[in-house]
Amino acid sequence: MTHPEHPPASSAVALAPDTRRLPPRAARAWTEKMRVRALGDGRYVVVGQSDSAYEVDLQSGWCTCPDHQYRGERCKHLRRVALEITGGRLPDPDRRATTCMACGRRAFVRSEEPAVCESCRFTPGTTVRDRETDDLLVVVEQTGDRTDCVLIDEGTVADYPTNVGYPHGDPVVMCVYPFSGPADEPFEQQQQYAFPHSRLKREWRPQRDERDFPVVPASSP
Numbered sequence: 552m553t554h555p556e557h558p559p560a561s562s563a564v565a566l567a568p569d570t571r572r573l574p575p576r577a578a579r580a581w582t583e584k585m586r587v588r589a590l591g592d593g594r595y596v597v598v599g600q601s602d603s604a605y606e607v608d609l610q611s612g613w614c615t616c617p618d619h620q621y622r623g624e625r626c627k628h629l630r631r632v633a634l635e636i637t638g639g640r641l642p643d644p645d646r647r648a649t650t651c652m653a654c655g656r657r658a659f660v661r662s663e664e665p666a667v668c669e670s671c672r673f674t675p676g677t678t679v680r681d682r683e684t685d686d687l688l689v690v691v692e693q694t695g696d697r698t699d700c701v702l703i704d705e706g707t708v709a710d711y712p713t714n715v716g717y718p719h720g721d722p723v724v725m726c727v728y729p730f731s732g733p734a735d736e737p738f739e740q741q742q743q744y745a746f747p748h749s750r751l752k753r754e755w756r757p758q759r760d761e762r763d764f765p766v767v768p769a770s771s772p
């Protein structure tokens with residue numbers, strides 16, 4: 552499974568809200584054509600209409616442009632980066648843009664997290680079913696390691712006979728069988744098994760806020 556790498560760059564368009572009542576720098580941040588790209592570590596490169604490239608460090612509020620360097624202004628580049636992040640087009644300073652290993656979509660994940668988007672990620676304690684056996688499992692860890700890179704008994708997780716039908720680029724999910732050990736033994740201390748992500752499906756559960764329980768008054772007549 553291969554996915555094209557989408558660079559975390561925004562398109563060179565004006566964002567254009569009604570800027571007539573904004574101060575000039577704020578208005579330019581909205582309306583001027585700028586290309587913005589995340590460099591990592593909270594830094595961004597901004598290329599404006601004049602084709603000059605400036606570097607923005609969002610955390611320290613610093614920009615290499617003359618407006619900021621000589622006049623100390625919160626320049627249009629700093630403002631534009633903040634606007635692009637707010638609009639979800641660029642990653643937060645503490646996140647990186649990546650391609651989700653499970654679904655192939657673009658995702659913003661924290662630096663230390665695996666390259667798996669929030670909707671695909673199995674958080675520890677999630678109950679899942681093995682599509683092959685219908686066994687119930689509990690997730691201990693969602694890793695960012697490919698199944699063809701993780702060694703188990705004789706070969707990789709991808710080589711395991713019942714895993715051959717699943718994509719080799721799948722991220723490995725470490726699971727336990729919840730009823731295999733003593734009831735008071737923490738899952739992390741039980742024997743763990745490595746599964747390809749797409750071999751697991753979430754147990755269906757109602758959304759907490761969509762449950763249709765009748766509301767019973769605390770004191771009934």
Ligand SMILES: [Zn+2]
Nearest residue numbers: 614616626628
């Ligand atoms: Zn600037």
Ligand SMILES: [Zn+2]
Nearest residue numbers: 651654668671
């Ligand atoms: Zn995903």
